[in-house]
Amino acid sequence: RKEVEQDPGPFNVPEGATVAFNCTYSNSASQSFFWYRQDCRKEPKLLMSVYSSGNEDGRFTAQLNRASQYISLLIRDSKLSDSATYLCVVRRMDSSYKLIFGSGTRLLVRP
């Protein structure tokens, strides 16, 4: 079983739509959670950290359910510029603090 699993998509939505991505993780020792955004052939860029209480940053809302080992990202009022791959990422608090990446969910926002 993959440590971080995501629906690969693509999600094809019109501008202005609300879209939600889900992610599950298998290692209960995972301690920190993030959503990264990756544009084609570019580096991953941090979109937002995910906190247990849920957090919002403008049009983006992230939720964490530790009991279900489930993370979500909601994007409201989608823009063309939101088209990218969204990576669910977890970190275990072991000696290296390495990040474990999901395979990503591709979002296409059409005019």
Add this chain to the structure above:
Amino acid sequence: EPEVTQTPSHQVTQMGQEVILRCVPISNHLYFYWYRQILGQKVEFLVSFYNNEISEKSEIFDDQFSVERPDGSNFTLKIRSTKLEDSAMYFCASSEESGTGPYTFGSGTRLTVV
């Protein structure tokens, strides 16, 4: 905003040749990482480096790979004898002293082995 700088942006090499990928992490960061991403696949952890030594390495990071911080600013990844399957984007990253903050990734080096 501080950046992680990687050079070169693209390297083409013949199979069996040695390559060195270079990274300059953010100056006050103490944790350094290399990740790779084969085209169409997920980002994979290679190695982490802290206090001038490897703190963890993945199964991918075999004897053909090595890392070094030769001068206190550069962080290099060496592949001794490249294989076709080493073709990928290689990303360097660094994080702050606690290791718990978000990473900053460099823009990557695209390695093509022919």
